[in-house]
Amino acid sequence: MTDNPTSLRPTRQRRAITEALADAADFQSAQDIHDALRHAGDKVGLATVYRTLQAMAEAGEVDVLQGTGGESVYRRCSTHHHHHLVCRSCGRTVEVTGPAVETWADAVAREHDFAEVSHSLELFGICADCR
Amino acid sequence: MTDNPTSLRPTRQRRAITEALADAADFQSAQDIHDALRHAGDKVGLATVYRTLQAMAEAGEVDVLQGTGGESVYRRCSTHHHHHLVCRSCGRTVEVTGPAVETWADAVAREHDFAEVSHSLELFGICADCR
DNA sequence: CTAATTGCAAACGCTTTGCAGGTCC
DNA sequence: GGACCTGCAAAGCGTTTGCAATTAG
Numbered sequence: 001m002t003d004n005p006t007s008l009r010p011t012r013q014r015r016a017i018t019e020a021l022a023d024a025a026d027f028q029s030a031q032d033i034h035d036a037l038r039h040a041g042d043k044v045g046l047a048t049v050y051r052t053l054q055a056m057a058e059a060g061e062v063d064v065l066q067g068t069g070g071e072s073v074y075r076r077c078s079t080h081h082h083h084h085l086v087c088r089s090c091g092r093t094v095e096v097t098g099p100a101v102e103t104w105a106d107a108v109a110r111e112h113d114f115a116e117v118s119h120s121l122e123l124f125g126i127c128a129d130c131r
Numbered sequence: 132m133t134d135n136p137t138s139l140r141p142t143r144q145r146r147a148i149t150e151a152l153a154d155a156a157d158f159q160s161a162q163d164i165h166d167a168l169r170h171a172g173d174k175v176g177l178a179t180v181y182r183t184l185q186a187m188a189e190a191g192e193v194d195v196l197q198g199t200g201g202e203s204v205y206r207r208c209s210t211h212h213h214h215h216l217v218c219r220s221c222g223r224t225v226e227v228t229g230p231a232v233e234t235w236a237d238a239v240a241r242e243h244d245f246a247e248v249s250h251s252l253e254l255f256g257i258c259a260d261c262r
Numbered sequence: 263c264t265a266a267t268t269g270c271a272a273a274c275g276c277t278t279t280g281c282a283g284g285t286c287c
Numbered sequence: 288g289g290a291c292c293t294g295c296a297a298a299g300c301g302t303t304t305g306c307a308a309t310t311a312g
Contacts (some may be wrong), residue, residue: 026190026232027156036134040207061223066197066198066199066201067197067255070136070197070201070202070203071201072201084244085239085240088247090136091203095139096234096239096243100232100234100235100253101231101235101252102230103231104229104231104232105254107214108227108229108254109216110252111215112216112219112225112227112258113258113259114216114254114257114258114259115218115256115257116219116257117216117254117256118138118254118255118256119252119253119255120251120252120253120255121232121250121251121252121253122250122252123236123239123245123248123249123250124248124250124251125240125245125246125247125248125249126245126246126247127243127244127245128167128243128244128245131246
């Protein structure tokens with residue numbers, strides 16, 4: 001009857017995961033979150049973290065990106081939107097924002113009649129210290 | 132100028148992998164390439180494909196992206212540079228080019244004193260047919 | 263000949279899944 | 288009470304690595 005797009009029951013574990021995501025300013029892997037929860041005293045199974053994050057991603061509550069190590073990293077949607085400039089040599093990371101990119105992405109989406117468009121963008125290079 | 136930055140010995144296997152990458156217009160996973168080679172009659176070990184692609188990526192001969200399934204996908208650098216707009220629902224993919232993005236990426240790189248900057252960018256949304 | 267390279271199979275890290283028990287409404 | 292959720296441990300998947308045999312220069 002009530003069309004619940006995603007039937008997510010608000011359990012203690014899920015609240016904890018949501019909170020952990022809210023605390024984190026940046027992208028977090030499932031295991032990062034699992035660690036954080038454990039550190040905070042909330043005992044949540046690793047599998048539950050994976051399942052919950054997956055569900056939240058499908059529900060559109062969080063954004064997902066692919067980390068360089070083959071893991072998925074998550075952040076809550078409301079987070080300040082920015083991108084990363086990563087040094088291929090030392091791994092140093094700089095946060096950058098790109099109004100131009102956001103605008104462009106939006107335009108492209110409209111042009112091709114796509115809705116709910118999000119994007120993932122990362123820059124790689126060699127930083128000054130490593131040259 | 133024709134110095135070899137990385138001491139890669141041009142073996143039969145490596146030539147085959149390079150060729151397979153040249154044939155492919157788009158991104159290919161290591162296993163895709165392994166399949167293609169095998170199909171073409173060139174017997175190359177899977178581990179060798181992984182090792183070679185890794186070496187080529189480090190040498191800057193190919194670009195690497197993280198696939199959604201946690202795998203790495205490769206393409207030769209000389210490929211016409213473009214990005215993808217992917218439908219989250221049906222998987223339909225549109226190639227898009229973004230002069231604005233390229234310019235912006237370049238500017239950001241200079242601003243932060245990074246050299247040899249490359250970028251990976253993908254757009255996700257719901258296409259018109261899936262709405 | 264010497265050092266780089268290959269292939270195989272075992273090892274790895276991240277993620278998913280089966281199942282028995284617990285929880286929410 | 289019934290459906291959903293959780294935890295554990297085992298399985299799955301893509302990738303990496305150790306080691307002996309092979310190949311290029």
